[in-house]
Amino acid sequence: MTDPHPFQDLASVDALLKDALGPYRRVVLAVSGGVDSMALMALVARWVKAGLAPNGLIIDVATVDHGLRAEAAREADWVAEQARAAGFAHATLVWRAEKPLASVQERAREARYALLVAHARAVGAGAVVTALTSDDQAETFLMRLGRGSGLDGLAGMASVRALLPDGSVELVRPLLGVPKAAAAAVLRESGGTWLEDPSNDRSEFERVRLRQAAAHLSALGLSNDKLALSARRLARARVALDTMTEERIETLVALNSGVFASFSREAWRGEPAEVRIRILARLLGAFGGAAKPARLSQVEALEAAMTRDDRPMAQTLGGCIVSQGRTTLRLYREPPPVAAPPVPLEVGQEILWDWRFRIRYEPGVGEGDGEGDAPDAPVVVRALGLAAYATLRDKFRLNDRPPARAAAGLPAIWSADRIIAVPPLADRLPSDARFSAEFIGLKRKVR
Numbered sequence: 001m002t003d004p005h006p007f008q009d010l011a012s013v014d015a016l017l018k019d020a021l022g023p024y025r026r027v028v029l030a031v032s033g034g035v036d037s038m039a040l041m042a043l044v045a046r047w048v049k050a051g052l053a054p055n056g057l058i059i060d061v062a063t064v065d066h067g068l069r070a071e072a073a074r075e076a077d078w079v080a081e082q083a084r085a086a087g088f089a090h091a092t093l094v095w096r097a098e099k100p101l102a103s104v105q106e107r108a109r110e111a112r113y114a115l116l117v118a119h120a121r122a123v124g125a126g127a128v129v130t131a132l133t134s135d136d137q138a139e140t141f142l143m144r145l146g147r148g149s150g151l152d153g154l155a156g157m158a159s160v161r162a163l164l165p166d167g168s169v170e171l172v173r174p175l176l177g178v179p180k181a182a183a184a185a186v187l188r189e190s191g192g193t194w195l196e197d198p199s200n201d202r203s204e205f206e207r208v209r210l211r212q213a214a215a216h217l218s219a220l221g222l223s224n225d226k227l228a229l230s231a232r233r234l235a236r237a238r239v240a241l242d243t244m245t246e247e248r249i250e251t252l253v254a255l256n257s258g259v260f261a262s263f264s265r266e267a268w269r270g271e272p273a274e275v276r277i278r279i280l281a282r283l284l285g286a287f288g289g290a291a292k293p294a295r296l297s298q299v300e301a302l303e304a305a306m307t308r309d310d311r312p313m314a315q316t317l318g319g320c321i322v323s324q325g326r327t328t329l330r331l332y333r334e335p336p337p338v339a340a341p342p343v344p345l346e347v348g349q350e351i352l353w354d355w356r357f358r359i360r361y362e363p364g365v366g367e368g369d370g371e372g373d374a375p376d377a378p379v380v381v382r383a384l385g386l387a388a389y390a391t392l393r394d395k396f397r398l399n400d401r402p403p404a405r406a407a408a409g410l411p412a413i414w415s416a417d418r419i420i421a422v423p424p425l426a427d428r429l430p431s432d433a434r435f436s437a438e439f440i441g442l443k444r445k446v447r
Contacts, residue, residue, distance in 0.1 A: 007186055013043055014052045020159070020174035026058040026125040027172070029088070030116055033063065033079045033195035039183035040131035040175060042192050045086040061088045062119050064112045066095045068104070075195050093119055105205055113163065113171075120169045127172045128163060135180040138227035139210045142217075150296055155238040156231035165355040166440050177232075179225065245278040249442070253283070257424050258356060258439025260332035260406040261287060268329060269307060277303045283331050284318040286441030289354035291319020291334070321405060332406035335386065342380035342414065353381055353411045358438040359423060361413075384412040384422055392422070392429065400428050411437060 007013050021027055021044075029044060031037040041061060047053055061083035063076040076092040083090035093115040100107040116128045137156045144153040159176050163169045175183065187194060210217075214224065248271060253263045261283050268276060281299045288294070294302075294317045302317055306324050314323040316334055323330045333356065343351055350360040359381055386408045393401060402425070413420040413435045422429060423437030 007043060007182065010046070010050050010052065013047050014050075016174055016178075017044060017047045018052070018054070020172050021057065021059075021127070021129065022054050024126040025056065026060070026123065027127040027129050028060045028062050028116060028120045028123070028125045030112075030128055030130045031061050031063055031079050031083065032197070033075050033082075034131075034197055035187060035194040036131035036133055036175065036180060036183045038082070038192060038194040039186040040129070041083065041086060041088070042186055042190055045088070046190075048087065058125075059088055060123060060125065061086075061090045062093055062116060063090070064093045064095065064115055066108050066111065068099060068108065078195065091119060105207075117163050117169050120163075126168065127170045129172045129174065131175050131183070132157065132173045133175045133178050133180045133183060134228040135224045137176055137231050138224035139207050141227045141231045142210055142222075143206055151234055151238055151241070152296075154231065155235040156228075158235070164352070165443075166352055166358060167443065177228075241274065241278060245275060245282055248275055249279055249282060253279070255439065255442070256402070257427060258287070258437070258441060259402045259410060259424050260330055262328055262330050265306075265324060265327055265329050273303070273307075276307070280322070280331075282442070284320050284322075287331055287333050287356065288319035289333055289356040289441070294318030323403075330403065330406075332403060333409035335405050335408040336383055340382065342382040345379045345381050345413070351381065352440075353437075356439060356441050357411050357424065358440050359411055359413075360436050360438075362434050362436065378415070379420065380414050381411050382414060384408055384410050384419075388412065388419055392419070395429050397428065402428070 007016075029037075029041055031041050044053075044059060048059065053059075061079070063079045065072045065076045073092075080090040080092065095108070095111045095115060097111065113128075120126075120128050140156050141154060144156075147153070157173060157176060159173050161171050163171050186192075217223070252267050253261050255261055268279065271279070277296075277299055280303055281294070281296070284294050284299065298317055302315060302322065305313070305315070306322075306329070309324075312323070312325050314321060316322075319334050320331055321334050333354070340354075343353065345351060345359065345361050347361055347363045350358060353359050361379065384407055386404060389404055389407045407422075407425070410422055410424045412422045413432070421432040421435040423431070423435045424439065425431070426436070
């Protein structure tokens with residue numbers, strides 16, 4: 001079994017935290033007041049006090065008040081006192097939106113991460129650090145097993161994953177390999193305390209029911225440490241398959257600067273079914289932007305239809321259009337049915353657009369071929385659209401026009417009703433060099 005007391009010396013604390021927090025200049029510890037998060041804060045405080053933390057690392061603490069219980073505000077104040085006593089700045093983040101009547105835990109989790117990411121960006125932190133343990137990993141494994149999850153789901157939670165598609169804020173879970181018993185031991189040995197969340201006793205929540213059944217499951221050989229071990233082994237297999245998928249995408253797929261993906265139908269069909277599914281899922285995630293991700297069952301159904309049917313076809317999934325021609329497969333962002341609000345873009349500013357492109361307005365860069373006149377109104381970024389694309393068709397070089405619907409979903413630079421530039425098409429159209437677009441869809445990091 002896993003050692004329940006791995007933090008009896010500073011060397012073990014340093015080994016854990018330096019690897020997890022060392023890559024960042026600033027981090028936000030998410031501390032609810034429960035035993036795990038208070039143990040995490042105690043470990044980090046001990047690490048800092050011993051002078052082992054990297055020089056210049058800034059550590060903040062944040063507590064989310066979901067507004068679901070009357071005691072939540074008082075509990076956040078208590079955490080703030082504990083954080084300040086440990087030498088950390090603290091912020092309470094309040095979920096002020098109208099509360100849901102169903103799927104409360106799921107909606108609260110989404111709100112929690114949205115608040116933590118916004119706070120991290122506001123203070124310039126590169127990571128949100130949570131205290132999930134190997135017991136949480138085991139529970140996640142069982143929950144996903146009950147839903148029929150595939151390898152990716154059963155591989156459990158990653159120790160690090162991107163919270164924003166460009167990787168500017170990551171989620172770090174340094175205690176995923178540590179049992180909950182070790183967290184409690186840390187606090188007991190240091191004389192610390194924690195708060196008990198009454199929702200941990202509410203059996204209508206799936207995770208609570210699993211905790212209540214833990215002793216019975218362990219008697220059947222399904223102990224948390226063995227379940228977490230299975231998740232780690234499956235994660236190892238997932239990394240291998242992900243690496244293979246990335247290599248096959250690099251070999252088979254033309255990304256066309258993020259305008260659309262194209263690849264040989266014959267070459268794609270020559271891959272194993274699991275790799276075909278993963279290529280589709282990876283490209284849907286990359287080109288689908290901020291759209292709701294496709295479910296695994298939907299990707300499996302699409303792969304089966306494309307493998308079974310030789311006829312040309314087109315389907316929409318995950319915010320994308322996937323078209324199958326006689327020899328070539330194409331995948332690109334579905335044009336939005338309703339125009340999204342324009343996003344202002346100032347000189348020298350960089351924005352993330354639709355989770356697909358990093359758009360930048362460079363100051364003092366020379367103009368392009370006739371498209372570089374000074375804007376006569378504030379510059380904004382919004383989708384090109386089919387009507388505007390039609391006005392540009394004659395400017396493309398012969399046989400170099402992208403699919404119309406793929407172009408319609410691209411970010412364009414507008415000044416009033418005038419198109420200044422379409423940065424993703426800079427290699428196909430006369431362009432204004434002040435504006436650039438980097439496709440980041442395939443750069444989402446999971447470790």
